[in-house]
Amino acid sequence: MITxxxxxxxxxxxxxxxxxxxxxxxxxxxxxxEKKLEELCMMAFRMLLEENDLKLDxxxxxxxxNFASYGEFADHFQDQLLCxxxxxxxxxxxxxxxxxxxxxxATGGSAMLVGATSVxxxxxxxxxxxxxxxxxxxxxxxxxxxxxxAACKDFETRLARNYASYYAPMARRFQEMYxxxxxxxAAIAVKNxxxxxxxxxxxxxxxxxxxxxxxxxxxxxxxxxxxxxxxxVGSAAAILCSEELAYKLTDHPVKLYIAGGSHTLRxxxxxxxxxxxxxxxxxxxYRQLYAEMEKQxxxxxxxxxxxxxxxxxxxxxxxxxVQVPIEDLDLVETHDxxxxxxxxxxxxxGLTLYGREQDYVTSGNxxxxxxxxxxxxxxxxxxxxxxxxxxxAVGATGIFQCGEVFWQLQGxxxxxxxxxxxxxxxxxxxxxxxxxxxxxxxxxxxxISHAGVGSHVTCTVLERGW
Amino acid sequence: MADRVTLVGGPSKIAARGDVWIVELPRFGPxxxxxxxxxxxxxxxxGLTEGRLLGTRCANARCPISRGAxxxxxxxxxxxxxxxxxxxxxxxxxxxxxIYAYTYVERGGTGLEIECPYYQIDVxxxxxxxxxxxxxxxxxxxxxxxxxxxxxxxxAEATHTALDxxxxxxx
Numbered sequence: 001m002i003t004x005x006x007x008x009x010x011x012x013x014x015x016x017x018x019x020x021x022x023x024x025x026x027x028x029x030x031x032x033x034e035k036k037l038e039e040l041c042m043m044a045f046r047m048l049l050e051e052n053d054l055k056l057d058x059x060x061x062x063x064x065x066n067f068a069s070y071g072e073f074a075d076h077f078q079d080q081l082l083c084x085x086x087x088x089x090x091x092x093x094x095x096x097x098x099x100x101x102x103x104x105x106a107t108g109g110s111a112m113l114v115g116a117t118s119v120x121x122x123x124x125x126x127x128x129x130x131x132x133x134x135x136x137x138x139x140x141x142x143x144x145x146x147x148x149x150a151a152c153k154d155f156e157t158r159l160a161r162n163y164a165s166y167y168a169p170m171a172r173r174f175q176e177m178y179x180x181x182x183x184x185x186a187a188i189a190v191k192n193x194x195x196x197x198x199x200x201x202x203x204x205x206x207x208x209x210x211x212x213x214x215x216x217x218x219x220x221x222x223x224x225x226x227x228x229x230x231x232x233v234g235s236a237a238a239i240l241c242s243e244e245l246a247y248k249l250t251d252h253p254v255k256l257y258i259a260g261g262s263h264t265l266r267x268x269x270x271x272x273x274x275x276x277x278x279x280x281x282x283x284x285x286y287r288q289l290y291a292e293m294e295k296q297x298x299x300x301x302x303x304x305x306x307x308x309x310x311x312x313x314x315x316x317x318x319x320x321x322v323q324v325p326i327e328d329l330d331l332v333e334t335h336d337x338x339x340x341x342x343x344x345x346x347x348x349x350g351l352t353l354y355g356r357e358q359d360y361v362t363s364g365n366x367x368x369x370x371x372x373x374x375x376x377x378x379x380x381x382x383x384x385x386x387x388x389x390x391x392x393a394v395g396a397t398g399i400f401q402c403g404e405v406f407w408q409l410q411g412x413x414x415x416x417x418x419x420x421x422x423x424x425x426x427x428x429x430x431x432x433x434x435x436x437x438x439x440x441x442x443x444x445x446x447x448i449s450h451a452g453v454g455s456h457v458t459c460t461v462l463e464r465g466w
Numbered sequence: 467m468a469d470r471v472t473l474v475g476g477p478s479k480i481a482a483r484g485d486v487w488i489v490e491l492p493r494f495g496p497x498x499x500x501x502x503x504x505x506x507x508x509x510x511x512x513g514l515t516e517g518r519l520l521g522t523r524c525a526n527a528r529c530p531i532s533r534g535a536x537x538x539x540x541x542x543x544x545x546x547x548x549x550x551x552x553x554x555x556x557x558x559x560x561x562x563x564x565i566y567a568y569t570y571v572e573r574g575g576t577g578l579e580i581e582c583p584y585y586q587i588d589v590x591x592x593x594x595x596x597x598x599x600x601x602x603x604x605x606x607x608x609x610x611x612x613x614x615x616x617x618x619x620x621x622a623e624a625t626h627t628a629l630d631x632x633x634x635x636x637x
Contacts, residue, residue: 002531002548145575154507155541155628156599159586161575168569169588169599176610220586221570266541268566268588268597297590303567303597 002273009276011318012259014120019246019253019465022061023403024048024237027426028203028391031136032233037078038090041132044235044396045091048128051416052239054249064245066124068098071111071131073394076146078134087130104150105337106260107131108236108398109449109458113258115240126241131395135231143231150452152266160220164228164338166453168220170267171340173303175222177296180358182222185339186213188361189226192336192382195368196389198437200423200430201400204230204389227339227388234393236400246465252410253465256402257320258458261311263301265455270307272299276314278350280324289355300354301454306341309348309448312459317350320461322444325350326365329379329461330442331408333401335450336386345448349459351379368437376439383408383437398449398458405445405462413438471603473619473629475579480626487511489626506544509555514630517618519561521594522553537595561616562636563591565608579629589614589633600628604635 001008024047026040035043049058056064070084080086084100103110108131115129135143145161160166174180187210196202208226216224239249246253264270275286293299301307313325322328332351336342343357352360364370367377384390384404391400407416414436416422423430447460479490481501487508491500504511513520522542527534529549536546538556546553567588574582585602602608603617613636624630 139576141573142576145577148575152541153502154504158579158627158629159599159601160571161578162571162573165569165571165574165586169567169586172569173567173588173610218570218572220572223569266596266599268599269539269541271595297566303588 002271011315014117015122016120017243018116018119018240018256019243020238020240020256020402020406020462021246021249021253022048022052022054022239023406024051025201025396025400025403026234026236027201028232028234028393030203030231030233032134033136037083037132037134038087040233041087041130041235042090044130044237048237048239052250056249061239061249064126064241065093065096065128066126067118068093068096068128068130069111069115069118070098070100071107071129071395071399072100072102073104073107073133074146076149077137077143079137087132093128103456104451105335105394106398106449106451106456106458107395108400109258109447109460110260110398110456111395112238112240112398112402112449112460113260113458115238116256116258119240119242125245126239128237129240129399130235130237131397131399132235133393133395134233135393136233140231150265150455156266162220164223165220166267167338167340168223170303170344170453171222171338174340174344177298177304178355178358180343182214183210184358184361185227185343186210188336188339188342189213189388191367192342192386193226193389195383195437196385197431198434199385199390199417200426200428202385202390203232205385206389223338223340229337229387229392232391232393234391234396236396236403238399238402238406251466254406254409255463255465256460257316258460259312259315259319260456260458261308261315262456263306263308263454265452267303267453270299270301272302273307275300275354276310278314278325279317279322280350281353285353289353292355305344305354306348306450306454306457308454308457309345309450309459312457313349316459316461320463322461326352326378329444329446331383331405331439332379332381332446332448333384333386333405334381334448335397336382336388337392337450339388341450342381342386345450349446349448368439380439383413383439398447401447401449402460402462405447408439409442409445409462409464411438467605469605471584471601471605472581473579473625474581475625477625478627487626507542510542511626511630514618515620515624515626517620519558519616519631520555521558523556524549524551525554526551538593540591540594540596540598558591558594561591563589563594563614565610565612565614566590566597567610568602568608579625587614587633600631600633602633602635606635608635
């Protein structure tokens with residue numbers, strides 16, 4: 001739709017609140033031959049039940065489950081239909097009901113959405129959300145073709161068979177439209193890969209420089225290798241439950257709101273429309289932007305922005321009572337599959353105005369420690385290392401992001417990133433220069449799960465429940 | 467490297483059933499082939515092989531968006547998403563526009579039929595509401611705004627896929 005009727009903009013209204021009480025994950029690797037897929041899921045499941053300081057024993061918690069929502073991006077990669085049944089059986093959850101969710105890169109987020117609504121509706125008191133991807137059965141360039149099956153098969157897949165080539169024109173257009181310095185994109189890669197150095201789960205941690213990113217090989221102009229995430233293997237999990245159960249399980253539950261949006265996977269088919277305004281925005285703030293767009297034959301959301309992200313944020317903020325994102329949110333996990341998608345998202349979620357995304361990154365507000373002032377950034381992004389630095393085992397990604405925000409809100413970054421035994425579990429040594437990325441007393445965080453060139457997006461607001 | 471981009475893939479086989487083209491997409495040899503229909507969009511793919519670029523437009527005067535005078539859709543779609551009525555076919559004339567966005571593809575995924583490197587381009591055409599993705603036959607440096615015209619793989623050269631449409635720079 002390019003115009004909405006009032007009914008389309010109804011804000012979701014749950015019948016009861018939903019809480020997150022635990023998160024689990026594996027580490028992530030480009031290739032993970034040591035374990036079968038369901039064995040990796042068991043790793044994440046055990047961490048979920050055993051390591052989140054829940055007040056009940058793991059098997060007692062398991063005894064509370066009513067439903068499972070599973071995320072798997074592509075049957076192509078697993079080469080297995082009904083993988084959900086295999087995993088469910090392996091985790092010992094038969095005969096409970098489960099559903100498999102598939103919305104491309106946003107699969108993890110959508111699995112959270114389905115899990116949350118199962119609790120919000122009363123169908124379930126306690127829901128397991130678990131996702132995975134095993135992208136190492138095929139060579140990288142065949143994997144790229146599989147992913148490019150998420151472009152339009154009739155009109156676009158044959159034009160690259162490599163997903164970076166569908167993001168690259170957006171990067172090009174964004175760059176020209178807003179005069180973006182490519183060093184800003186490179187800085188995003190440096191930041192997120194740098195944060196990954198502190199994560200035992202990370203697959204692509206690295207201390208890079210802007211010059212190194214820009215000097216790297218080009219995947220699809222203007223995107224360089226270090227600006228793109230990699231094939232990944234692993235699993236992540238979450239427990240969602242009712243309020244009553246949440247406080248039985250932990251004194252530190254996290255309240256969760258989640259909403260989705262979607263948009264055509266053919267970028268060029270995105271017809272111009274008015275920007276749906278977030279609570280803190282007015283038509284007036286975009287008057288100049290519309291005028292500038294007209295000069296450059298631009299359109300919203302066009303190639304520069306993600307309408308689905310804006311729609312999801314529009315709903316989620318109203319559900320959660322977020323008024324001014326930069327003031328009300330303390331951290332965010334963006335879906336930085338490519339540097340450009342991270343950059344574009346800051347406008348979509350209203351951390352800054354559309355057209356000023358570059359300035360937002362250079363302001364330093366998206367850093368743990370603002371490089372200009374040495375003070376904490378206002379809303380650090382991707383302290384987990386993000387998709388660029390840590391993981392994009394697609395079906396797990398949106399769940400992993402929520403898990404990282406959840407642990408930050410609980411003040412448990414160090415517990416889940418700084419324990420040398422955790423590093424040893426994955427065959428790694430905790431770096432001597434490891435530093436904590438825990439932010440001080442965060443109240444609310446945001447996680448963006450994102451598919452295609454913005455085809456499906458979920459926006460999750462997580463909020464301290466104590 | 468040659469100045470002009472060429473295809474490395476051969477033509478896809480098609481079978482006609484009435485007015486509809488069904489394209490063969492082999493996976494695991496003859497027994498593993500997918501038979502993929504172009505359905506109501508068959509005129510588009512046929513049009514390319516005849517050197518014509520066809521789009522669809524909504525002609526329904528009661529459509530809340532087009533009011534019966536919609537811009538062309540390219541890629542075409544048989545039904546209007548705004549009023550759900552069948553759309554009508556129209557030829558894009560002239561089949562030319564300017565580069566709205568682009569990328570230089572250094573390497574594509576397995577099975578890519580276009581010889582790398584090449585420009586994948588998004589083309590804005592006057593009278594067309596959407597922006598069509600295609601590829602450029604030229605390899606020299608380009609910029610947003612450069613004018614391009616459509617070219618077609620016709621007759622024996624036709625692949626019977628979207629690759630039958632490509633663009634060249636207008637000098």
